[in-house]
Amino acid sequence: MTGYIADVAALARKDLRLELRARDTLPAMLLFVLSTLVVFHFALPTGADEVAAQGLLWVALVFTALLGLARAWAPEREGGALEGLVLAPCDRSAIWLGKAAAVFLFLVAIEVVALPAFSLFFSPLDGSAVLGVLLANIGICTVGTLLAAMAAASRTRELILPLLFLPLAIPLVVGGVGASVSTEPVRYLTFLGLYDAVFAILCWASFEYVVAE
Amino acid sequence: MSQSDYVVAAYAIVFVTLLVYVAIIAAKLARLERETAALAELARARRDTHG
Amino acid sequence: MPLIAAAAAGLVGLAIVFAFLVAPEDADQGISQRIFYFHVPIALTAYACFGWGAWKALRLLWTREERYDLESYVAVHQGTIFGALTLATGSIWAKASWGKWWVWDSNQLVLFLVLFLFYSAYFMLRFSIEEGPRRANASAVYALFGVALIPVSFFAIRLAEDFIHPTTFTRDGPQMTGTMFLAFCVSWLAMSVLAYALYRVELLGKRLDANLRELREALT
Secondary structure, three states: OHHHHHHHHHHHHHHHHHHHHHOOHHHHHHHHHHHHHHHHHHHOOOOOOHHHHHHHHHHHHHHHHHHHHHOOOHHHHHHOHHHHHHHOOOOHHHHHHHHHHHHHHHHHHHHHHHHHHHHHHOOOOOHHHHHHHHHHHHHHHHHHHHHHHHHHOOOOHHHHHHHHHHHHHHHHHHHHHHHHHOOOHHHHHHHHHHHHHHHHHHHHHHHHHHHOO | OOHHHHHHHHHHHHHHHHHHHHHHHHHHHHHHHHHHHHHHHHHHHHHHHHO | OHHHHHHHHHHHHHHHHHHHHHOOOEOOOEHHHHHHHHHHHHHHHHHHHHHHHHHHHHHHHHHOOOHHHHHHHHHHHHHHHHHHHHHHHHHHHHHHHHOOOOOOOOHHHHHHHHHHHHHHHHHHHHHOOOOOHHHHHHHHHHHHHHHHHHHHHHHHHHHHHHHHOOOOOOOOOOOOOHHHHHHHHHHHHHHHHHHHHHHHHHHHHHHHHHHHHHHHHHHO
16 A cells, blocks of 8 residues: 555655746736636626636636646656556556646646736735635546646647546536535535536546556 | 427427438438448459459 | 338327327417427437437447447447537527527526537547547547536536526426426427437448448458
8 A cells, every 4th residue: 555655655745846947837827817817807797706716716726737737647658658657667647646646736737827917907805715725626636637637648648638628617617616506515615526426436546447558 | 489399399309300310310321321332342353353 | 210210200209299289289389399209309309419429429438349439439429419409499499489589597508509510529529630549539538528428517507597597487397287397398308309310310321431441441
């Protein structure tokens, strides 16, 4: 068991180190989310209420995540390393978990800037909204990483990932917006937790089939 | 459009979809028939050159 | 197999008779309620097809037998067709009942919209990967995600009602009279058998295709 966790940690650390050295994905995601928020300011007509703005935060988060996910497996693809990883004596699902963990940390890094920016531009976010974001992050990372690996096998890589991801992201958006907006956020947070549990298990169990030859 | 027109439209859509499906299958059958005929021809040619 | 097709044809005919002649007219909605006899069974059959597709997908991943890939694909294909029909009949019913072609109020319609998007992506995925075990596995995993999405989306849409749009309309409840229920069941059976017949036909066609291709490769 500790071997498994060590594998996952090593894989995640590798991704973080790669990103720190290359510094291409994170700055792009950051700039994208900030630009999107500014566009939203102009896209919202005057008199649109704060609740609508909360919804738009989630649009920004989902699409920024998509940007990052599209590049998630790029290091493995470009180096041909995915085949090597798959042959390595670690559990295949560890590859997925390590990558998902790395993507999660990327997303959190983005949100550390994006959420305060949103509070500044639009309306303040309360604790349940932030918790909603974190829980939704888990869902985005687990499902998105697996779908990105699937898309990597496809001819239309960048095109197909959003198509695969968006229907699955809809429940996350509902949960997240509900957590921010509703008077009883607990229901939505529980729902997000449920989504995370169900899909994390599903991804964990099925990843090895996605990368198998 | 009256209410009963809508009912007719709903059932009609299902019916038309079915008909389209049948048409597609018919076209596929025709193609498969051409394909098997071509393959039979190939098999015959093979048998004649080897025999 | 011709027996199944004949049964399907007979049952569908019977269902129409029941829906129009046997069942009494609904007091509130009038004649447009009769759409329900097709719309809901088609929806249920779509769910069943997706479930069937997911089951076949699971079998594929379990046993790695190639034939399950095709069976799963055809089932998902049928489900998508019936799903599209659900959206179409539902939209017509919405127009008849409430005057608009689309309403976000109907949870079932919204759920089907999400599922339709999801399964459309299934086909895009399938057509963009080369044939082989990679494609079969990816399709199977995606089909499994689909059935997981069905209940999750259902709850999400229910939860979304609170802040999206308060439900102002309620539709058919389970207060159906005896004959109405009978008509509904007949229709449901008819749709299921119809879907199965179409499934078998399509499967046959695709298997023929595959066999012929192999034959051609062997001969040339």
